[in-house]
Amino acid sequence: MGRLDDRVIIVTGGAAGIGRAFAGGFVREGAKVVLADINGEQAERSAAELRAEGGEAMALTVDVSDQAQTEMMASETIAGFGKVDGLVNNAAIAIRVKHTRAPLEEIPLDEFDRMLAVNLKGVFLCCRAVLPAMKERGYGKIVNISSGTFFNGRENLVHYVASKGGVIAFTRVLARETGDAGVRVNSIAPGLTASETEEHDIEEFAARVPNRAIKRIEMPEDLVGAGIFFMSAESDFISGQTLVVDGGVAVH
Amino acid sequence: MGKLDERVIIVTGGAQGIGRAFAMRFAAEGARVVIADVNGPASEKTAAEIGEAGGEALVAVTDVSDADSADAMARAAIEKWGRIDGLVNNAAYFQRPQVTVGPVEEITPEEWDSVMAVNVRGPFLCCRAVLPYMKERGYGKIVNISSGTFFSGRSTTQYVASKGAVIGMTRTLARETGDFGITVNSIAPGSTASDPERDQSRYEGRVPDRAIKRVERPEDLAGAGVFLMSSDSDFMTGQTMIVDGGAALN
Numbered sequence A: 001m002g003r004l005d006d007r008v009i010i011v012t013g014g015a016a017g018i019g020r021a022f023a024g025g026f027v028r029e030g031a032k033v034v035l036a037d038i039n040g041e042q043a044e045r046s047a048a049e050l051r052a053e054g055g056e057a058m059a060l061t062v063d064v065s066d067q068a069q070t071e072m073m074a075s076e077t078i079a080g081f082g083k084v085d086g087l088v089n090n091a092a093i094a095i096r097v098k099h100t101r102a103p104l105e106e107i108p109l110d111e112f113d114r115m116l117a118v119n120l121k122g123v124f125l126c127c128r129a130v131l132p133a134m135k136e137r138g139y140g141k142i143v144n145i146s147s148g149t150f151f152n153g154r155e156n157l158v159h160y161v162a163s164k165g166g167v168i169a170f171t172r173v174l175a176r177e178t179g180d181a182g183v184r185v186n187s188i189a190p191g192l193t194a195s196e197t198e199e200h201d202i203e204e205f206a207a208r209v210p211n212r213a214i215k216r217i218e219m220p221e222d223l224v225g226a227g228i229f230f231m232s233a234e235s236d237f238i239s240g241q242t243l244v245v246d247g248g249v250a251v252h
Numbered sequence B: 001m002g003k004l005d006e007r008v009i010i011v012t013g014g015a016q017g018i019g020r021a022f023a024m025r026f027a028a029e030g031a032r033v034v035i036a037d038v039n040g041p042a043s044e045k046t047a048a049e050i051g052e053a054g055g056e057a058l059v060a061v062t063d064v065s066d067a068d069s070a071d072a073m074a075r076a077a078i079e080k081w082g083r084i085d086g087l088v089n090n091a092a093y094f095q096r097p098q099v100t101v102g103p104v105e106e107i108t109p110e111e112w113d114s115v116m117a118v119n120v121r122g123p124f125l126c127c128r129a130v131l132p133y134m135k136e137r138g139y140g141k142i143v144n145i146s147s148g149t150f151f152s153g154r155s156t157t158q159y160v161a162s163k164g165a166v167i168g169m170t171r172t173l174a175r176e177t178g179d180f181g182i183t184v185n186s187i188a189p190g191s192t193a194s195d196p197e198r199d200q201s202r203y204e205g206r207v208p209d210r211a212i213k214r215v216e217r218p219e220d221l222a223g224a225g226v227f228l229m230s231s232d233s234d235f236m237t238g239q240t241m242i243v244d245g246g247a248a249l250n
């Protein structure tokens, strides 16, 4: 018996990294998961791994910045699993998708636009796509992944950090808008997390360790407990909140 | 199999209200619970209910504002079960007659001191009492109960100041104890119907502010308590979680 038995949960960017860890944790707790990722092949491989462990998982190739594809994501989920209980808006230009790390004047304009299109408009579009189904059933759990960088104003990443601040603002408004419909909306802000260790040496993720209360590298698994909590009935009276899970760098 | 199997958890003010809801739920998740409350008879009643439901509970009559009493609380847990995994600093003065609601000029310095003694000195003393045992084992989970009123400012100065202090203590203590495997977080409840004797319509005042428009019950806080007492929150420390149906947004 798991804490997410029979819940159907969409994890965007679920093919790899933190999203993949969420999907694994949700399946262990009994959920059926949909891995919606722009990297369809990787999403399919991850879904196959979850099925091999006895879980129910489905992969969908989705670019979250494309309205039609997010609508397809919602309709395929309902066609495959009959409903949508949860959505984790995790897909982002973050680690695997390359982006400029430089002062504001050096950020290419098209990259700024793309960052906002994926990291913020993507959240808007995915919520828009699943909300009708959640409202119809009178229940839903949405978690938007923000970032610890919003709290500490990480330099040379203004496009990314702005998008992640937008995610928190978005979370607050949507929580108020959807409470009457039984939909809860919260946010998790991870610290610097070693979500990719083939191209990036794991030691690259040690930069924030000295600032932490818990002085070690953050791993995707460290976020899973908070994800399960927000997807489960345990958090049904919590909405509009942001939980920082970073080993105690930012205190919020 | 529960989320808190084997864990020994002290809940101050665990006899009634929100503390009681934590104690009952922790026991249902497999924890062994110490009810540390000034009110002995009410503590015994809650412990008996836990026992009837198949759980394990110990009563340690405690005044959290008294250092010797807080130390005795920790020793009682150790003598009975040999370890302390969790502490919920929940005991507090929060309503009449201990807390007068009124403008600052009407709050007596004596009342200020007594509210601070229970609400701030209490968590300080209880942390002080349990930390040596937690550090020795290299693991511990502390939760301090603050209040949504810290975020809204809608209450009376002495109470809100005490609940702000709790958040400050949470942050410093998190940084101090991370190297010992201890996490320290805070839960801020909204106005909660914790007293069945009180006019229930009084709890409806804050409902319109919420995203989820209903009266908050002590049980609404239990899930957050379980999460913060469990290994699921082991990389989360120094944080404050508002559980109020979405009134204050943090």
Ligand SMILES: NC(=O)c1ccc[n+]([C@@H]2O[C@H](COP(=O)([O-])OP(=O)(O)OC[C@H]3O[C@@H](n4cnc5c(N)ncnc54)[C@H](O)[C@@H]3O)[C@@H](O)[C@H]2O)c1
Residues within 6 Å of the ligand: A012, A013, A014, A015, A016, A017, A018, A019, A036, A037, A038, A039, A062, A063, A064, A065, A089, A090, A091, A092, A093, A094, A095, A096, A097, A118, A122, A145, A146, A147, A148, A149, A189, A190, A191, A192, A193, A194, A195, A196
């Ligand atoms: N890793 C960190 O240090 C860190 C820190 C704070 C916050 N975060 C956030 O956590 C989330 C996950 O991060 P991660 O480290 O696992 O990132 P990652 O780059 O490892 O994985 C992101 C996943 O999202 C997918 N994706 C990218 N663009 C997409 C699009 N347009 N549509 C659909 N899928 C898309 C990628 O294919 C990939 O599978 C992100 O929201 C990120 O901003 C990460």
Ligand SMILES: NC(=O)c1ccc[n+]([C@@H]2O[C@H](COP(=O)([O-])OP(=O)(O)OC[C@H]3O[C@@H](n4cnc5c(N)ncnc54)[C@H](O)[C@@H]3O)[C@@H](O)[C@H]2O)c1
Residues within 6 Å of the ligand: B012, B013, B014, B015, B016, B017, B018, B019, B036, B037, B038, B039, B042, B062, B063, B064, B065, B089, B090, B091, B092, B093, B094, B118, B122, B145, B146, B147, B148, B149, B188, B189, B190, B191, B192, B193, B194, B195
């Ligand atoms: N009920 C609410 O609306 C509300 C809202 C926000 C925060 N809170 C906080 O939640 C916590 C619990 O509140 P509640 O509503 O259950 O309160 P309550 O008054 O119903 O219960 C408090 C318990 O603490 C005990 N206690 C009081 N002084 C003590 C002392 N010196 N030593 C040991 N035990 C002592 C009491 O005997 C009682 O059992 C408090 O910290 C309160 O500030 C409550």
